[in-house]
Amino acid sequence: xxxxxxxxxxxxxxxxxxxxxxxxxxxxxxxxxxxxxxxxxxxxxxxxxxxxxxxxxxxxxxxxxxxxxxxxxxxxxxxxxxxxxxxxxxxxxxxxxxxxxxxxxxxxxxxxxxxxxxxxxxxxxxxxxxxxxxxxxxxxxxxxxxxxxxxxxxxxxxxxxxxxxxxxxxxxxxxxxxxxxxxxxxxxxxxxxxxxxxxxxxxxxxxxxxxxxxxxxxxxxxxxxxxxxxxxxxxxxxxxxx
Amino acid sequence: xxxxxxxxxxxxxxxxxxxxxxxxxxxxxxxxxxxxxxxxxxxxxxxxxxxxxxxxxxxxxxxxxxxxxxxxxxxxxxxxxxxxxxxxxxxxxxxxxxxxxxxxxxxxxxxxxxxxxxxxxxxxxxxxxxxxxxxxxxxxxxxxxxxxxxxxxxxxxxxxxxxxxxxxxxxxxxxxxxxxxxxxxxxxxxxxxxxxxxxxxxxxxxxxxxxxxxxxxxxxxxxxxxxxxxxxxxxxxxxxxx
DNA sequence: CGAGTCGTTGATATCTTTCAATCCCTGTGG
DNA sequence: CCACAGGGATTGAAAGATATCAACGACTCG
Numbered sequence: 280x281x282x283x284x285x286x287x288x289x290x291x292x293x294x295x296x297x298x299x300x301x302x303x304x305x306x307x308x309x310x311x312x313x314x315x316x317x318x319x320x321x322x323x324x325x326x327x328x329x330x331x332x333x334x335x336x337x338x339x340x341x342x343x344x345x346x347x348x349x350x351x352x353x354x355x356x357x358x359x360x361x362x363x364x365x366x367x368x369x370x371x372x373x374x375x376x377x378x379x380x381x382x383x384x385x386x387x388x389x390x391x392x393x394x395x396x397x398x399x400x401x402x403x404x405x406x407x408x409x410x411x412x413x414x415x416x417x418x419x420x421x422x423x424x425x426x427x428x429x430x431x432x433x434x435x436x437x438x439x440x441x442x443x444x445x446x447x448x449x450x451x452x453x454x455x456x457x458x459x460x461x462x463x464x465x466x467x468x469x470x471x472x473x474x475x476x477x478x479x480x481x482x483x484x485x486x487x488x489x490x491x492x493x494x495x496x497x498x499x500x501x502x503x504x505x506x507x508x509x510x511x512x513x514x515x516x517x518x519x520x521x
Numbered sequence: 522x523x524x525x526x527x528x529x530x531x532x533x534x535x536x537x538x539x540x541x542x543x544x545x546x547x548x549x550x551x552x553x554x555x556x557x558x559x560x561x562x563x564x565x566x567x568x569x570x571x572x573x574x575x576x577x578x579x580x581x582x583x584x585x586x587x588x589x590x591x592x593x594x595x596x597x598x599x600x601x602x603x604x605x606x607x608x609x610x611x612x613x614x615x616x617x618x619x620x621x622x623x624x625x626x627x628x629x630x631x632x633x634x635x636x637x638x639x640x641x642x643x644x645x646x647x648x649x650x651x652x653x654x655x656x657x658x659x660x661x662x663x664x665x666x667x668x669x670x671x672x673x674x675x676x677x678x679x680x681x682x683x684x685x686x687x688x689x690x691x692x693x694x695x696x697x698x699x700x701x702x703x704x705x706x707x708x709x710x711x712x713x714x715x716x717x718x719x720x721x722x723x724x725x726x727x728x729x730x731x732x733x734x735x736x737x738x739x740x741x742x743x744x745x746x747x748x749x750x751x752x753x754x755x756x757x758x759x760x761x762x763x
Numbered sequence: 764c765g766a767g768t769c770g771t772t773g774a775t776a777t778c779t780t781t782c783a784a785t786c787c788c789t790g791t792g793g
Numbered sequence: 794c795c796a797c798a799g800g801g802a803t804t805g806a807a808a809g810a811t812a813t814c815a816a817c818g819a820c821t822c823g
Contacts, residue, residue, distance in 0.1 A: 351669075351672070351673045351676060353676055353677060354677050354679070354682055354754060354755055354756060355677075355678075355812090355813095359672065359673070359676040361669060361672060372662070372665075373661075373662035373663075373665035373666050373669075374662070374666065376658060376659070376662045377659065377662045377663070377666070379666070382666055382669045382670065382673075383669065402655075405651065405654070405655050405658060406651055406652070406655055407651060408651065409647065409648055409649060409650065409651040409654050410648070412647070412651050412654030412655055412658055413644075413647050413648055413654055415654075415658055416618060416647060416654055416657055416658055416661065417618070417619065419615075419658060419661040419662065419665065420614070420615035420616075420618045420619045420661065421615075421619070422665055423614075423615035423661060423664055423665055423668065424615050424616065424619070424621070424624055426665065426668040426669065426672070427593075427603060427615075427624045427625065427668065428624065429672065430593070430601065430603060430668070430671065430672060430675070431593050431601070431624075433672070433675070433676075434593060434595055434601040434675075434716055435595060435596050435597070436597070436779080436780080436810075436811090437596070437810080437811095438810080438811070440596055465768095465769070465770090466769075466770065467768095467769070467770080474676055475811080475812095476811070476812055476813075477769090477770075477771090478770095478771080478772080478773095478811090478812075478813080478814095479810090479811055479812070481770065481771055481772080482771090482772085482811095484771095485771085485772090512596060513596060514596060597780095678778075678779090678811080678812075679778080679779095680778085680779070707800095707801070707802090708801075708802065709801070709802085717779080717780095718779070718780055718781075719801090719802075719803090720779090720780075720781080720782095720802090720803080720804080721778090721779055721780070722802095723802065723803055723804080724779095724803090724804085726802095726803095727803085727804090739788090
């Protein structure tokens with residue numbers, strides 16, 4: 280992991296960068312500046328390790344650009360991806376806030392640029408700025424909900440159900456029957472997130488494809504019948520067209 | 522769900538009750554009182570439903586006595602238990618703080634007594650009392666870590682590994698080789714938490730038993746060789762005695 | 764044009780699930 | 794004190810689904 284002094288950017292620029300992150304949106308600039316003072320700029324090449332499970336969390340990371348994957352090493356050598364963080368996302372808020380060992384390992388999926396904020400400063404600032412604390416609270420709440428959603432998505436035994444659930448998460452608010460999406464990562468990583476073998480995911484895609492519920496073009500996917508997907512999630516059985 | 526006016530308890534008594542909860546430990550009494558004012562007392566008989574997935578979260582619940590199980594209904598009619606909350610635990614902090622729909626369903630495993638705190642008041646108070654907000658932040662962080670740990674425990678395919686991981690969580694800080702524990706719920710519920718069929722969990726217990734890694738007496742369990750359990754978690758294979 | 768990665772596909776083994784019957788323990792009632 | 798539900802846990806046999814291993818095709822990059 281390459282660490283560059285944040286001085287490449289001015290303090291105010293750094294503060295702005297931090298403020299753009301969803302985690303700190305709306306936080307008053309004074310707090311932002313404090314955080315920026317403690318920030319280090321980190322560049323991580325593709326496949327570079329940001330931290331490993333078990334290491335102490337001294338920093339909160341903000342993804343400026345690139346993509347970071349947090350995963351759990353699994354007994355059989357495989358890995359389970361917990362979060363895929365992209366621009367403006369933050370990583371390891373919980374462990375950083377608590378200052379405890381990282382629960383997962385984080386690596387860059389592509390060349391990435393991040394900001395490391397001292398967890399100690401973060402705690403201090405949270406104590407003094409309730410607005411900041413509440414913002415963190417909100418982000419953390421969303422993370423909790425996201426994790427529970429992940430658990431929900433990984434709990435069904437059937438690979439078809441897991442994939443259906445996953446694809447359904449990209450559906451817009453107004454619940455359209457047809458919609459498009461782009462996979463945020465390689466199929467291999469998606470499989471790791473859904474706790475499936477690459478091969479199993481591939482077969483699941485094929486099933487959906489042959490049922491004409493989706494159309495696939497590389498990472499671009501067209502959902503042709505979201506209702507059918509939802510039906511899979513409920514019943515686990517195919518009811519095709521009704 | 523039976524709702525009784527909190528007036529059975531004096532306001533200060535309620536505030537004290539709230540303060541005992543780990544979620545609000547160390548919070549200044551003024552904030553506690555504000556929260557207490559908004560609190561309702563809730564009694565839930567065994568198998569009573571506290572709330573269902575999808576309902577709006579208007580309240581944060583504190584378990585005064587009893588046990589609450591939060592679970593996700595699964596496609597095949599089974600259910601996945603996410604959290605088992607006991608005395609002094611809190612339930613659905615994230616959804617309540619955000620005021621969004623519940624992500625899971627909560628029922629009482631035994632006759633239970635809880636306190637319902639208005640989520641709106643909670644948000645207000647958090648804005649005004651950074652100490653409270655930080656306390657919530659800490660609790661939420663722990664919840665995140667706990668969830669990730671759950672994910673880690675549910676990710677390995679093997680039932681032996683899942684059970685081993687689960688039992689290992691009861692190990693004391695100093696990593697003793699031998700230790701005892703009492704299951705916090707029925708084997709059926711444990712199975713639901715580990716994403717296993719009752720029968721599969723039973724068989725996993727039997728394996729561990731026959732390998733003399735644990736001893737079982739109802740809900741009381743003696744771990745005879747924690748290292749062996751840890752080994753299972755890593756390798757997924759039995760290396761018996763070395 | 765060769766190297767490397769990603770994704771697909773096939774055949775097999777392994778594991779869990781499922782369903783059902785049985786056993787065990789507990790609390791109740793006679 | 795014994796008998797009888799009732800729930801929880803165990804066990805057995807069969808079926809189903811995914812993992813695994815390996816080989817192949819497609820694509821990108823240098």
